Amino acid sequence: MGLDYQLVLWNKHKKTYDKIIAFSMLLYIILFAVITLVFNAETSIETLVIRAFGSLAIIMLHIILVIGPLARLNSNFLPILYNRRHLGVSMFIAALIHGGFSIFQFHALGDVNPIYSVFTSNMDYASLTNFPFQVLGFLALLILFVMASTSHDFFLGNLSAKVWKRLHMLVYVAYALIIAHVFLGAFQQETSVFTIGILVIGFVIVVSLHLITAFKEGKIDAAKAEEKEGWLKVCDISEIEEDRAKIFTVENERVAIFKYDGKLSAIHNVCKHQGGPLGEGKIIDGCITCPWHGYQYLPGNGQSPPPFTEKVATYALKLQGEMIYINPDAFNEGTEVEPCNY
């Protein structure tokens, strides 16, 4: 939400989170090195760096993957979600150090191009136990690079939200490649038991949280509203908290109905910035505020306050007693709709 682009969108809270990320990464690397050297003093520095940063990147990737579902299940996790972009870039840096050192140690000291060597030094592609697992890590690193390098609002605006989202959904492809990379590496005894343990526990947590969230959201989408003369019955006023919203699915689109200052307004649930769920945000300073990055919209017309230009679709509401009804036909984005007074 701005009239020019900033190098990094920092504020006091984000700086604090970034310091926590940097400190945690440093602490992990030091602890990993100390523990490794205590138990295996002969470990070379290159191997230590490769393993420390590889396992760090895996842990960070798991945290990144569970932040979304956790924030949907419990709003206390939302502050971590705000900082996911910086966490992602930090994770890529850890993965890059792991990959860079690996390529240098195993592929850069011969007379073959190191990247070509990654793909051809072991041609046993048909084998499970001797599969060239480093190729999978390299491909995952390429995906993480694209994601990290496009983690800026410039790309969201210029690639289009749809393309940007699709690019960033590739994180699941990268995750699958990394799982295969570690497990196939384990067959060749180049992966520590510790890393495999993290991966197994992490995989179970990631999958479980995604399934629970999908089940919860599936219930919202499956709820069928009762129709009355073209209006859909949604809920009682008392079911919505003050300055908060309730999300409903209307004509296959999610709509957020906000309750504020004795009024009710309905807007499309998807934020124009990164597709955040507006209905999980709240009214701050009279504006609907996206829980992901704080983009704001006026509840009466779905427009960002001037000079900003983002707009979302609005919907007409009516009250019968305490019951809220919505007209399922959306108005054009940014259309002024008289709030429903109660």
Added chain:
Amino acid sequence: MEIIITIFLIALGTYVLIGLLFGLYFLFKGAAKIDPLMQDTKKRVRFLLFPGVAATWPFLIRKLFKPKTT
């Protein structure tokens, strides 16, 4: 298999090379043509965006040839 790998890596190298050239064009000339907001944006932001521009050049290059709607 080696042929497939060679073709893949040549394609990847070509993609990266074009991306780097496009990234240089973006740095010194094209940024504001792609996005008018870049006009008032500090130069160092362009350097930060360089790797992403090089990685996503097929999407951004289309914006250069899109007729302006205003």
